[in-house]
Amino acid sequence: MSxxxxxxxKELAPVSAESLAALLVTKERPPRPSAWSxxxxxxxxxxxxxxxxxxxxxxxxxxxxxxxxxxxxLFGGALAGSPEEYIQFLLPGILVMSVVMITMYTGVxxxxxxxxxxxxxxxxxxxxxxxxxxxYLLGDALRYTIASIVMLTVGIILGYRPxxxxxxxxxxxxLLVAFSxxxxxxxxxxxxxxxxxxxxxxxxxxxIFPLTFLSNVFVDPTTMPGxxxxxxxxxxxxxxxxxxxxxxxxxxxxxxxxWSLGWAALFVLVFGPVTMRLYNxx
Amino acid sequence: xxxxxxxxxxxxxxxxxxxxxxxAVDGVDLSVPAGTVxxxxxxxxxxxxxTVKMLATLLRPDGGEAHVFGHDIVREADEVRGRVSLTxxxxxxxxxxxxxxxxxxxxxxxxxxxxxxxxxxxxxxxxFGLSEAAAKQVKHYSxxxxxxxxxxxxxxxxxxxxxLDEPTTGLDPRSRNQVWEIVRAVVAxxxxxxxxxxxxxxxxxxxxxxxxxxxxRVIAEGTKGELKSSVGAGSVHLRLRDPDQRDLxxxxxxxxxxxxVQPEPDPVALTARLGTAASDDSxxxxxxxxxxxxxxxxxxxxxxxxxxxSLDEVFLALTxxxxxxxxxxxxxxxxxxxx
Numbered sequence: 262m263s264x265x266x267x268x269x270x271k272e273l274a275p276v277s278a279e280s281l282a283a284l285l286v287t288k289e290r291p292p293r294p295s296a297w298s299x300x301x302x303x304x305x306x307x308x309x310x311x312x313x314x315x316x317x318x319x320x321x322x323x324x325x326x327x328x329x330x331x332x333x334x335l336f337g338g339a340l341a342g343s344p345e346e347y348i349q350f351l352l353p354g355i356l357v358m359s360v361v362m363i364t365m366y367t368g369v370x371x372x373x374x375x376x377x378x379x380x381x382x383x384x385x386x387x388x389x390x391x392x393x394x395x396x397y398l399l400g401d402a403l404r405y406t407i408a409s410i411v412m413l414t415v416g417i418i419l420g421y422r423p424x425x426x427x428x429x430x431x432x433x434x435x436l437l438v439a440f441s442x443x444x445x446x447x448x449x450x451x452x453x454x455x456x457x458x459x460x461x462x463x464x465x466x467x468x469i470f471p472l473t474f475l476s477n478v479f480v481d482p483t484t485m486p487g488x489x490x491x492x493x494x495x496x497x498x499x500x501x502x503x504x505x506x507x508x509x510x511x512x513x514x515x516x517x518x519x520w521s522l523g524w525a526a527l528f529v530l531v532f533g534p535v536t537m538r539l540y541n542x543x
Numbered sequence: 544x545x546x547x548x549x550x551x552x553x554x555x556x557x558x559x560x561x562x563x564x565x566x567a568v569d570g571v572d573l574s575v576p577a578g579t580v581x582x583x584x585x586x587x588x589x590x591x592x593x594t595v596k597m598l599a600t601l602l603r604p605d606g607g608e609a610h611v612f613g614h615d616i617v618r619e620a621d622e623v624r625g626r627v628s629l630t631x632x633x634x635x636x637x638x639x640x641x642x643x644x645x646x647x648x649x650x651x652x653x654x655x656x657x658x659x660x661x662x663x664x665x666x667x668x669x670x671f672g673l674s675e676a677a678a679k680q681v682k683h684y685s686x687x688x689x690x691x692x693x694x695x696x697x698x699x700x701x702x703x704x705x706x707l708d709e710p711t712t713g714l715d716p717r718s719r720n721q722v723w724e725i726v727r728a729v730v731a732x733x734x735x736x737x738x739x740x741x742x743x744x745x746x747x748x749x750x751x752x753x754x755x756x757x758x759x760r761v762i763a764e765g766t767k768g769e770l771k772s773s774v775g776a777g778s779v780h781l782r783l784r785d786p787d788q789r790d791l792x793x794x795x796x797x798x799x800x801x802x803x804v805q806p807e808p809d810p811v812a813l814t815a816r817l818g819t820a821a822s823d824d825s826x827x828x829x830x831x832x833x834x835x836x837x838x839x840x841x842x843x844x845x846x847x848x849x850x851x852x853s854l855d856e857v858f859l860a861l862t863x864x865x866x867x868x869x870x871x872x873x874x875x876x877x878x879x880x881x882x
């Protein structure tokens with residue numbers, strides 16, 4: 262800051278009143294961008310932010326690698342006899358768990374962004390209102406994809422061999438990213454609702470930990486007590502993990518895929534409008 | 544519709560916004576003629592920003608109504624958004640992005656194609672003297688540069704109405720003058736500007752009409768001339784060599800200027816508020832008459848300065864109470880002259 266201020270007086274060129282006047286003469290305005298185009302532009306903004314602050318990819322690279330290594334070697338021997346056998350079961354599940362966990366950063370970035378003046382400018386533009394939020398989520402979808410690729414690579418190195426082949430793996434990732442996009446509307450809501458970054462983090466943890474751990478990601482739910490099975494078997498994360506596991510394993514688990522997409526639609530339908538209500542009120 | 548015909552850019556009636564117990568805006572009536580700079584003057588917390596945010600459709604009013612170019616700000620918010628631009632108190636651009644990226648982003652959001660958005664961005668950066676900083680992230684910009692990129696972002700499409708919320712707060716005098724030049728260039732092309740400020744001299748420099756806001760209400764409104772005549776032309780600050788002569792000097796000034804004279808805490812200092820009743824003379828003429836009177840009485844003046852009426856004085860004159868939030872530039876004597 263201080264260096265910029267001192268150089269300004271020397272280097273900053275004067276404002277050119279004539280060229281400014283010439284620019285202002287053009288009064289015609291292009292037609293408003295479509296909802297899609299505005300959303301994609303906000304998605305581009307998210308990508309530019311990644312370009313300028315690549316450290317923020319830490320959570321979609323280092324964290325997933327850590328998750329795969331930790332759980333494969335921690336539980337592998339005890340649960341499945343060996344890490345190599347366990348990873349066949351674990352990888353799709355841990356992929357789901359990690360990516361769904363990563364979605365919570367959406368709330369934090371929304372929350373830190375709205376404190377800044379740029380948000381007022383976005384809100385005063387004549388554009389499709391949800392496009393700002395959709396843009397965040399499109400940028401995040403890219404992050405989820407990166408995380409998925411990183412984890413799959415690590416998994417394959419550790420001995421994971423998906424029977425579904427390339428098509429099955431791609432279908433699994435596509436379903437996971439689509440679900441995460443929908444699920445993130447919970448976080449945009451919290452990001453707008455809560456006052457500080459810390460409280461967003463706190464609430465996110467409260468939601469994400471029980472939701473991801475109380476699922477069939479690590480073990481088959483049949484060993485759990487009945488009341489827990491009731492929760493786990495109906496959790497969206499269980500449906501998603503089963504669907505992704507099936508797709509990557511070469512099956513076509515139509516009902517699990519349908520359950521996952523149904524939950525995804527429900528998240529958008531419930532939390533999308535709440536987010537937009539908060540956004541317009543802010 | 545009627546407002547558009549009568550040439551009003553903004554028309555508000557009884558605009559109210561409450562935050563909990565506080566009535567931040569408490570019944571504001573404004574009529575802003577199109578094509579002019581309209582100044583909204585008031586101390587911190589007077590309700591200026593809240594009013595602007597409501598007019599720019601960022602906040603929903605709790606009472607009253609407002610029209611921008613004849614469009615209701617609540618029911619026709621989208622129409623309003625299509626015609627206005629807002630430059631907030633803090634930089635309303637993305638600090639993580641470069642100057643070019645910010646302008647291209649906003650250009651795209653305003654419906655320009657990629658190529659057109661890039662061209663317009665480059666032209667604006669050039670006109671604002673920011674070409675060299677175009678590829679730098681805005682967070683590395685100085686205060687003056689931020690203001691420029693901010694205003695550039697507001698005129699990507701020439702707006703019909705531009706809100707400038709305290710555009711020069713925190714800027715050094717040089718950057719402030721440059722912002723003033725930009726405002727003049729913008730209004731010369733037919734854009735209406737609503738400018739909020741804490742500084743009387745800024746409103747004086749730019750605005751043709753001024754509303755003074757205090758505690759969420761408009762307490763005075765009129766042309767600059769009208770406002771000034773209700774406040775006075777400013778004040779003369781004097782420092783004498785001999786404190787014993789102060790009473791005599793005060794009496795002489797009172798007679799020469801027909802002005803209110805106040806002794807200061809400093810035993811050799813005096814302030815005379817230049818009245819409007821005295822004559823049509825300019826502040827400088829009145830001051831020279833005052834100095835002449837003191838000189839002929841043999842009173843030595845060590846230091847002398849002529850101050851424009853400060854915001855404090857405006858408030859004192861209009862409300863009888865001080866600005867509740869003292870501003871650091873409120874009493875800054877201009878044209879210091881050593882006597």
